[in-house]
Amino acid sequence: MRDHLQRVEEVEKLIRRGDGLLLAGDEALLRRLPRGNWIGGTIPYFMTAQGGLVDHERIFVDDLPFGLRCDGVRRYGTGDIERVYSELPANGFGVAILPASSPVHLAFALGAPNFEQFALRPLVGWVSGVHLDDLGSKSPKVFDGTTGEVSEEQAVVMHIGLPPGKVAELGVLNIFRDGGGPAIVFPAAGFSAREVEVDGQRQNFAEYIKKAGLDTRLPLVADYCGTAINVSYQAIDDVNGEVFFYAPVFAGIPYRHAAPVKDFVAEFDAQLPKDLGHRIAFSCNCILNFLHSNLEGKKTGDIACPITFGEIAYQLLNQTLAYVTITDVAR
Amino acid sequence: MQVPPATHSAWTALLTGKGKSEPSFLAARMLIVRCRMELVKGAAPDKVKKFATELRELYASNADCASVQQDLPKIFG
Numbered sequence: 001m002r003d004h005l006q007r008v009e010e011v012e013k014l015i016r017r018g019d020g021l022l023l024a025g026d027e028a029l030l031r032r033l034p035r036g037n038w039i040g041g042t043i044p045y046f047m048t049a050q051g052g053l054v055d056h057e058r059i060f061v062d063d064l065p066f067g068l069r070c071d072g073v074r075r076y077g078t079g080d081i082e083r084v085y086s087e088l089p090a091n092g093f094g095v096a097i098l099p100a101s102s103p104v105h106l107a108f109a110l111g112a113p114n115f116e117q118f119a120l121r122p123l124v125g126w127v128s129g130v131h132l133d134d135l136g137s138k139s140p141k142v143f144d145g146t147t148g149e150v151s152e153e154q155a156v157v158m159h160i161g162l163p164p165g166k167v168a169e170l171g172v173l174n175i176f177r178d179g180g181g182p183a184i185v186f187p188a189a190g191f192s193a194r195e196v197e198v199d200g201q202r203q204n205f206a207e208y209i210k211k212a213g214l215d216t217r218l219p220l221v222a223d224y225c226g227t228a229i230n231v232s233y234q235a236i237d238d239v240n241g242e243v244f245f246y247a248p249v250f251a252g253i254p255y256r257h258a259a260p261v262k263d264f265v266a267e268f269d270a271q272l273p274k275d276l277g278h279r280i281a282f283s284c285n286c287i288l289n290f291l292h293s294n295l296e297g298k299k300t301g302d303i304a305c306p307i308t309f310g311e312i313a314y315q316l317l318n319q320t321l322a323y324v325t326i327t328d329v330a331r
Numbered sequence: 332m333q334v335p336p337a338t339h340s341a342w343t344a345l346l347t348g349k350g351k352s353e354p355s356f357l358a359a360r361m362l363i364v365r366c367r368m369e370l371v372k373g374a375a376p377d378k379v380k381k382f383a384t385e386l387r388e389l390y391a392s393n394a395d396c397a398s399v400q401q402d403l404p405k406i407f408g
Contacts, residue, residue, distance in 0.1 A: 113365040119358035120392050167395040170357055225353045225360035252368050314361050329395040 003049055004304045005058040008032050014063055015145070020070030022095055022158065022282055023143070024128075024306035025059035030143050031150065033059075037070040038145030039156045041097035041128030042138075045290055045307035052295035052307065054131070060306050062282050066326040067163035073146045076155045078107045081115075084157060088121040092161040093168040093324060095282055096125030100140040100309040104155045109316040110189055110248050119314045122170045124324045125157070126284040127310030132291075140309065160281075167329050168281070170313045173321040174228045175267040178221040178256035181212075186249045191234075193249060194242050206241045212257075217292045219319050220245075220255040231255065232288050232318035246288070246310060247318045264293030268300045268321075276325070277302030283323035284308045332403040334391045341406050342383035346370065352405045356398040362389055 006014075008029050014021055015036035023030060023040035030040045046053055046060050064070065071089050081104050088094045098105040105127060112118060128140040142156040143149070162168060182199035196205040209216065219230035234244040249255065261267050283305040289295065290307045303321065311322035335341070344350040345359075346366050354360055366382040393399050 113361065118365065119362050120389055122358070167393075167397075169396045169398065172357065222364075224364045226355070227357060227360045250368060252371050253364065314358055327397060330397040330400040 004060050004062065005046065005048055005055060006061050007058055011059050011061055014061065020064040020068065020158070020160070021145070022062040022064070023059050023145075026056045027138070027141055029057075029059050033145065035148050036145050038143075039073055039095070039097060039158045040143040040145065041099070041126065041156075041306075042141045043129050043306050043308060044131050045287060047285055047295065047300055047303060047305050047307060049304060051297045051299045052290055054296070064160065065281055066166065068281060068326065069161045071159040071161040073144050074157045074159065075144055075149065075151065076104060076157065077153060078103045081107050081155060082111065083116070084108070084155070085115050085120055085123060086117040088123060089159045089161055090121070092159060093122035093124065094157045094159055096123055096155055096157045096312055097142045098125070098127050098155045098310070098312075099142050099152045100127045100129045102140070102153055104153065105310070106191065108155065109191070109310075112315045122168050122324060123157075123312060123314055124170055124282060124322055125312035126306060126308035126322075127312075127316070129287065129309035162326070165329050166326050168324050168326055171323050171325060172227065172313050172317065173268070173271055173323070174230060174319070175261055175264060175271060176219055176221055176230055176258040176319060177228055178223070179218075179259035181257050183254035183256060184220065185254055186251055189248050189250045191248050192242050192244045194240075204241045205243045206236050206238055209236060209243065210238070214257050215260065217288070218258040218260060220249070221258045222253045222255045230258070230318045230320055232286075247316045261293075264289065264295070265298050265300060272301040272303070276323070277304075279325040279327060280323045281326050283321060284311050285321045286311060286319045288319045332400065332407070334387060334394055334403065335407055337380070337384040337387040339407065342386055343379055345406060346379065346382050346386060347374070350406060354402045354406065356390070356393065356396065356402050358389055358393065359386065359402065362386060
């Protein structure tokens with residue numbers, strides 16, 4: 001397993017060599033880097049060869065492997081994020097980074113499934129964040145290394161070209177399954193909800209959570225034709241009866257509260273396809289998995305990745321490992 | 332296996348959940364759920380046709396992926 005964490009001076013050398021780089025790290029470190037073929041986002045949490053850790057001194061580096069090449073970098077705001085799929089390269093894929101809680105993050109989260117050419121080509125990525133002690137005092141940022149632009153408002157997307165005979169495919173690893181409880185259906189899409197239908201009965205969601213004694217460290221889970229898609233709880237406002245989420249819920253989709261997971265690492269390792277780490281070009285895992293499962297110092301298979309405030313595999317995900325593999329063409 | 336035209340009934344079956352099997356291709360799973368959310372509001376033939384075309388295009392554009400090649404015989408075989 002490669003050591004992805006590198007000092008600024010080492011990353012500088014890779015940039016000056018012309019490598020295409022996907023970077024994650026402390027804002028002060030990323031600001032010291034020269035222009036080049038890279039994008040980056042702020043976050044100090046990582047899963048590494050040494051296990052999960054917090055590091056403010058080094059940058060997490062994904063140096064494009066398998067002959068992949070940076071075919072350019074785009075930045076999007078709320079006015080043009082809907083073009084993110086239609087502008088992806090025909091023979092390639094995109095890696096996106098969005099600043100957490102920015103308007104473009106919210107616009108992408110809510111609108112992505114209805115954007116033109118949604119999912120036609122692979123889009124993987126993550127939501128940048130800050131150390132949890134810095135919430136409220138520092139803002140998540142993204143970096144466009146090609147121009148030196150730093151933004152807390154825009155999304156940055158690297159277009160990545162594939163070498164001949166290779167194909168990119170997205171995957172997710174989600175250890176959560178629905179717990180078999182009642183179906184929870186929301187009347188409208190959004191990052192918060194008051195009224196819901198629980199097995200057809202309309203009620204206040206905050207009250208229901210309290211009454212049912214739900215552990216809100218576990219996500220809501222929806223069945224997307226066999227793939228479990230999570231929505232994580234952010235907070236409950238008991239006074240106003242409102243429940244807030246880290247990703248939007250969508251109207252009409254039945255969600256169920258997830259079943260408890262006894263041992264995250266054991267469950268993760270059991271679900272991890274063999275040798276997946278060797279085929280992955282980029283991956284990311286969720287800060288909530290890191291926190292709720294105490295992943296600091298623990299390893300999750302042979303996966304090394306930034307720990308993020310949200311994951312993207314076509315659309316925004318929560319409490320999930322998202323990854324892109326590069327394999328030979330299948331036919 | 333070649334990707335059948337959008338007029339093939341299996342695309343509609345897949346969109347409406349009446350198909351022989353669920354797809355393994357992640358993009359298709361996500362697109363289908365988005366389409367089903369729309370179809371719940373009203374499954375007008377034009378809308379179904381539009382979604383079938385979109386789903387077919389998704390498979391055709393990703394025909395080199397292993398999961399797409401696994402899905403095609405399951406859906407159309």
